[in-house]
Amino acid sequence: MATTLDRSADPATGSGLLRIPHEPSWVRLVGIVGVLAFVGAQAVGVLTSPPDRDMGDLQKIMYVHVPAAWNAFIAFLVVALASIGVLVTNDERADLLAAAAAEVGATLTALTLMLGSIWGRPTWGVWWTWDARLTSTAVLLVIFVGYLTLREYAEEPERRMRWSAAVGIIGALNVPIVYMSVRWWRTLHQIQSSPATVDPHYVIGLRANAIAILLLLVFFIARRYHLSRIENALAQRAERRALFGPEIGEDRHAGA
Amino acid sequence: MVQTQGHGARTRAHSYPSVSDPVLAEGVARRFAARWALRGVTLSVRRGEVVAIRGSNGSGKSTLLRIIAGALRLTRGTCLVFGHDVGREARFVRPQVGLLGHGASLYQDLSVAENLTFAARMACIAHDPRSISAAIEGVGLTPSANERARNLSSGMQRRVALARLTMCAPKLLLLDEPYNSLDDDGLAVVDKLVRDTRADGGATVIVSHDVDRVSGIADRILTMDDGLLFAGESAAIARDADARAHAPLLLAHDRAR
């Protein structure tokens, strides 16, 4: 009797039904807590600080702008650490984590810049100031976008993994250098630095919002990461189906 | 067991594969995006052996050669060349392996002599003008020594690649369709190269669809089909269910120690 190909030895199938990973239950919890925390933190911010003597109520925008900036940098830190993880362990999950963090980080960075611009216009009459923080944030956004664009163009999964990791690490290395060099540039030109945001009145609101947005950051990154893993698993399943037909235990009529 | 002996086969005492063999590949698989080009190839090549692999286009023959050479990373499985892992210990593998690819892999704006000088410098072997001229003469290209690669025919470019291979004298030869686009002089060089390597205790893997040519020199002829390696000379056999039933035997034999 003709034997069929020994599929257990075939790497395309491995053995057993390919599992679709389940999102851990804590992710949803973090998301809910994060939303509540954000609402609460915004309330804290609005209620605990008086209108700024220069900016008025517009100052409240800072409660999103500044924590968003902090968390964008945290997202980038995750990209950098996950990228190191990719090069050390060669595990594609680290790569998916880095990509998820990059997407969320890019969104946060864009949000930071927009809010900063909106804040700046009525305050100083300009849409943009070339101060160190804002400029570094703009550069960070372009680095993120470059990272994500590279991933778009590198089609081979293993190549994409290695390239993204290298670009992520070197990009991360440069962010503090950009910040320092712009600061240096500004001080030499003796430009007025932007108003401090560490007036004690604001600290509570800022911290509360920072934590809330951090929770939301974790939620979005975890969710995005999990979605990538599902996409991955489904693609591999479809590929196996194409090669060998439905597997034992798989519903023959289910969609891929 | 279905195993085709080429005419060049020598009777030898049956020996099990050992770790320091020229090639010891097990379950090698390679994926390109969604497509698996190699799906679990197990192969061992002994010293002094010449193994020929034939198969249709897209069966994964070139991919296998490139993985053994270390030019491509493998997705799954292991591959040892002279006992060293091609991935992690590539720096020990590369000095001993010579790959003749499909194309000639030359710098088009450099002359024949310059291409070979560069190769010699990169391989850290003698690159004085005399050695280079000798290599060029060995493939009969002395008149074109200072001709830019761009101006040579593909057959001549391939001969330059052969000269490069001869200079480096690798212990494991990996030849991808060496009989394509070569004239008789070039073919003679290939044959000599394979014989010399065998005499020195090295090994050769030749990918070729030219069965007649290859059976004169090969000890074993294998077939690749759709990413898997089979014994047997004809791809038709390979597709036949009976032959596939024998395939696990080949794998078991190669895997046995």
Next chain:
Amino acid sequence: MSLDPPLGIRDEMSRMRAVAWKDLTAERRSKSNLNGVVFLAVMMLVLFGFALGPDAEALRSAAAGVLWLTILFSGVLAFNRSYQLELEGDALETLLLYPGERWPIFLGKLVANLVFVLLVEVVVVPMASVLYNLAVWRALPSLLTVLVLGTIGFVTLGTFYAAMASRVRAREVLLPLLLFPMLVPLLVASVGATMALLSGNAMGDAASWMRGLAAFDAIYLIASTLAFPYVIEV
């Protein structure tokens, strides 16, 4: 069985020189490329001149920035070309199969690209001093040092990112997208030093900018060399 041991540093340096020689020889043979880039750079200087207006003072104060932008925008054309050379004859596979490490390949290409961009600067800097009326003689040795330091950092990062960008479809877009945000510190420091030198360096700023440049160069060089084996592949 005896094996060739990993190559010593002298052998690796020799391999690096071989790569640089090969790149430069190939570039020289197709010399259309260098000429084209030089003309493009000069044209840029002229366009900047038109864009910034006929006022000589305005031009002179903007000159340092214009000069460096011209170098960056024209120099960037060199990097993808350096890898194109490998892809054209399908030579990359063989290049990566020679014994030894990857860093000689990176540094060899870096040196070749450095020579290329410096040659462009040999034309661009005098042209800029003519077009924008710059007093370059005043601080020529320091100016040359700034040019070299800034160019080294630029070429280091350009050679690194081009290893990836040259392999994808939209290489003309991807290389600037990856490279330019990384050049901000170099640009700031180079322009700062150049501006200080051109205006007499009253505050002694130039020296500190140059120290910064040297530090940036060292960081980028080490990081790129370490990361290069992960991004160069067939």
